[in-house]
Amino acid sequence: DQQVKQNSPSLSVQEGRISILNCDYTNSMFDYFLWYKKYPAEGPTFLISISSIKDKNEDGRFTVFLNKSAKHLSLHIVPSQPGDSAVYFCAAIGGNAGGTSYGKLTFGQGTILTVHP
């Protein structure tokens, strides 16, 4: 049962334009949602997170939007740069009753972002 889904395996964007990465989830008990960036043969790097009680969080060029009613979140990168090319993972913390998730992350499958110069 895939509780966190990234339905787009890849996304190609022109430099300077906006990149929009999408993520859907099924477990309404998730507390936090996170986005990670990953280069090949490296560990994921934390980018930005959002609490389930908020609908938007912004950090520089990165903004995450959360739509709880639709169980959907998205990561906007603007303007996109060639150095943003990587695999982006959506992840969620929580999902267990009584706060017993212990910080475990449930990941989506990832989306490969390619930003063309």
Place this chain on the structure above:
Amino acid sequence: SQTIHQWPATLVQPVGSPLSLECTVEGTSNPNLYWYRQAAGRGLQLLFYSVGIGQISSEVPQNLSASRPQDRQFILSSKKLLLSDSGFYLCAWSAGTAAFFGQGTRLTVV
């Protein structure tokens, strides 16, 4: 600041051989520790997590085991590797609302 070290970076092991991957965290006390695996073309799957010394929880049945002999040390082991154990293994620690990863170990079982 907190740092996480994971080694080795790459490993090629024959089928049936043992495995030991080590992870240590610096700059924090009593962290939650995790082992994840990324199989080829897939997302990251949680294998084990630990909330304290000697406390290990397994998320999926498998050929691997984990141990936490010290507060900031997490070890992933196997007595006999299978071909299906090949993958990219990642150690992570959690600050509660985010997790921070090591650089990963590429394991190839031949």
